[in-house]
Amino acid sequence: MTNQKDTLYQTVDGLPGSFRFDARVAAVFEDMISRSVPGYQQILQLLPTLTRAFFRPDTNYYDLGCSLGAGLLAMHTGFDQRNARLIGIDNSTAMLAEAEQNLSHLNQDTLKLVLQDLQDTDFEPAQMVLMNFTLQFIPLADRQALLERIFASLHPGGVLVLSEKLKFSDADTADLMASIHYQYKKDQDYSELEISKKRDAIDNVLIPETLEEHTSRLRSAGFKTITPWIQNLQFISLLAVK
Numbered sequence: 001m002t003n004q005k006d007t008l009y010q011t012v013d014g015l016p017g018s019f020r021f022d023a024r025v026a027a028v029f030e031d032m033i034s035r036s037v038p039g040y041q042q043i044l045q046l047l048p049t050l051t052r053a054f055f056r057p058d059t060n061y062y063d064l065g066c067s068l069g070a071g072l073l074a075m076h077t078g079f080d081q082r083n084a085r086l087i088g089i090d091n092s093t094a095m096l097a098e099a100e101q102n103l104s105h106l107n108q109d110t111l112k113l114v115l116q117d118l119q120d121t122d123f124e125p126a127q128m129v130l131m132n133f134t135l136q137f138i139p140l141a142d143r144q145a146l147l148e149r150i151f152a153s154l155h156p157g158g159v160l161v162l163s164e165k166l167k168f169s170d171a172d173t174a175d176l177m178a179s180i181h182y183q184y185k186k187d188q189d190y191s192e193l194e195i196s197k198k199r200d201a202i203d204n205v206l207i208p209e210t211l212e213e214h215t216s217r218l219r220s221a222g223f224k225t226i227t228p229w230i231q232n233l234q235f236i237s238l239l240a241v242k
């Protein structure tokens with residue numbers, strides 16, 4: 001994977017307007033997400049283990065909002081040479097072009113990359129659906145229906161892995177998490193200008209929700225067991241098992 005350093009917001013006029021997953025972002029995305037989301041690499045490191053724990057042969061493993069293909073690669077590692085299909089979906093041409101290159105060494109007969117809006121996806125039967133920091137970019141009003149379609153596609157015992165940035169209803173907790181996260185980004189060599197410009201650009205594009213809102217939506221979509229398996233500051237990953 002290309003690992004160009006993210007310098008997009010280093011200047012006052014760098015990358016104006018709302019945040020978009022375009023070619024400039026795709027070129028630095030691995031660095032951007034690793035330096036912005038504490039625990040992102042931890043999720044990728046543990047995904048092969050999770051895939052082995054839930055593995056069922058001869059079915060599909062989805063990565064929704066697959067970006068550069070990091071989640072698909074991690075699930076593929078968990079297959080341990082056994083037979084299963086990977087399907088990555090993303091509506092960003094630039095992201096998918098990079099993913100194609102990054103996954104070109106995998107068996108192309110068992111890999112499908114689809115340029116598509118998730119709202120238009122007809123899901124095939126699946127054992128694992130990964131949504132690693134993607135639901136937060138789907139309009140709020142569309143999230144329930146999407147999760148219901150994912151639930152319907154899963155085999156009994158199949159799992160949705162849902163990673164999201166959390167909102168906190170308690171103001172003190174929200175401030176505490178935001179201030180530690182601010183320090184995290186400074187520790188990752190982002191300047192105050194970069195942090196504030198990125199925050200302004202992504203405001204109204206990334207819409208976080210509380211853990212309670214996620215849990216109740218997953219429950220009403222039909223998921224029986226819902227539990228956090230990883231949390232770093234306000235970045236959580238949930239397992240929702242059918």
Ligand SMILES: C[S@@+](CC[C@H](N)C(=O)[O-])C[C@H]1O[C@@H](n2cnc3c(N)ncnc32)[C@H](O)[C@@H]1O
Nearest residue numbers: 021065067090091092095117118132133134137
């Ligand atoms: C934060 S990134 C996800 C990171 C990626 N899952 C990973 O683990 O590296 C969000 C991705 O979701 C895609 N996306 C956002 N809204 C989408 C939609 N409605 N349909 C399909 N893809 C979408 C974006 O293009 C972007 O690549």
